[in-house]
Ligand SMILES: [Zn+2]
Ligand SMILES: [Zn+2]
């Protein structure tokens with residue numbers, strides 16, 4: 545019974561908790577997540593590199609590959625690279641030597657060499673599995689809103705609803721800006737709603753012109769089971785792509 549849950553957190557800590565859950569979820573979808581140093585409206589800047597042609601994750605670090613046999617030394621094989629070659633007798637020399645162990649020549653050159661075929665290792669730029677050599681860098685800005693399940697203050701009973709506040713100042717007019725609502729149920733399990741500012745405006749419809757929205761008093765309440773009219777945004781992390 546002593547176990548702490550999201551229900552015990554203060555409002556401020558709960559909002560940090562929501563941000564943490566969102567950042568973790570974003571990283572699962574391949575995004576690198578950054579905190580702006582100073583900003584009141586943007587909680588995260590996220591970015592990722594993807595193939596321009598097929599949208600697969602892109603690896604920016606070049607690969608170390610043998611020119612002759614194609615062996616890839618990039619990951620765990622780096623210590624197998626033979627670093628030196630004797631110019632006089634062509635012996636491949638492991639380790640950091642100044643003299644050829646075979647002919648005693650000091651005429652050694654640095655040439656990263658394959659331990660299996662003796663071919664030269666070169667650094668090549670990453671290529672996508674689809675064959676593309678082009679990547680794009682995507683940046684997005686994210687505003688996180690978090691909610692716990694509401695309960696009736698008087699009876700202490702669950703209302704089975706979530707509530708999210710949005711204000712005119714939240715409506716940043718930028719196609720790269722998104723809202724992520726992090727909804728945490730009574731078992732601390734989060735659900736995420738992902739929407740663009742345009743999505744939000746479309747679903748809000750005329751209530752955007754309502755006086756309560758203008759006065760920063762608009763609070764969207766919706767079912768914690770079906771998410772009501774916001775249901776179409778459930779787990780829509782693809783919208784960020
Ligand atoms: Zn590709
Ligand atoms: Zn090789």
Ligand SMILES: [Zn+2]
Pocket residue numbers: 630631632633634635644645646647648649
């Ligand atoms: Zn030699």
